[in-house]
Amino acid sequence: MRSFIQILIGVVLAVATLVATGLVYVKATGLRGQPEPGLIETRVARTIRAFAIPREMRARTNPLVGSESARWLGLEHFARYCALCHGNDGSGVKSAIGRGLLPKPPDMRALATQGLTDGELFYIIENGVRFTGMPAFGTGTSDQAGDKQAWELVTFIRRLPQITADEIGYMESLNPL
Numbered sequence: 001m002r003s004f005i006q007i008l009i010g011v012v013l014a015v016a017t018l019v020a021t022g023l024v025y026v027k028a029t030g031l032r033g034q035p036e037p038g039l040i041e042t043r044v045a046r047t048i049r050a051f052a053i054p055r056e057m058r059a060r061t062n063p064l065v066g067s068e069s070a071r072w073l074g075l076e077h078f079a080r081y082c083a084l085c086h087g088n089d090g091s092g093v094k095s096a097i098g099r100g101l102l103p104k105p106p107d108m109r110a111l112a113t114q115g116l117t118d119g120e121l122f123y124i125i126e127n128g129v130r131f132t133g134m135p136a137f138g139t140g141t142s143d144q145a146g147d148k149q150a151w152e153l154v155t156f157i158r159r160l161p162q163i164t165a166d167e168i169g170y171m172e173s174l175n176p177l
């Protein structure tokens, strides 16, 4: 009986400490969108995100890989719906909205993004990333046209490290005002 009471007191103290830490965090940060998350927070967040993506989704491969037309269609969607945060070249830095988002949209030309599997990219486009500015573009149900569009975007994201000035010029003509 005594040990039960001791455990109970321990649990209550632990919960109270957690709540107090949470309140201090909320007050100290004002829950502002800034400052930028540090390296450790970013690493931890990316690891948890990778863990959260179901294994069978991660293992999916792009059915449109190597398709010229998919790459161009992906480029057009990207210019219209993604570039406002990610920039036409995927670097994220030049876009008005991307600059103020924390965590920032990463440089998608770099290994951190290019090293994600096709399935991971597809899953992120369809479902977004919780607690960040990355919106979900899927409808939440299996929809062939939507899936095709997401795979076209994956095809285009693979192109980003070699994107040309001509392609960027064409994207600029499609960017929303």
Ligand code: HEC
Binding pocket: 049, 077, 078, 081, 082, 083, 084, 085, 086, 097, 101, 103, 104, 105, 106, 108, 112, 113, 114, 116, 121, 124, 125, 129, 132, 133, 134, 135, 137, 153, 157
């Ligand atoms: C409103 C801003 C916004 C828009 C619009 C947006 N994104 Fe994002 N995106 C983000 C942010 C912020 C992140 C970083 C999320 C994180 O830190 O996990 C992100 C992350 C990603 C990632 C993961 C990259 C990585 O290495 O973590 C992919 C892939 C992606 N976006 C694709 C897209 C595509 C494709 C579109 C358009 C259909 C799009 N995004 C539109 C803000 C946006």
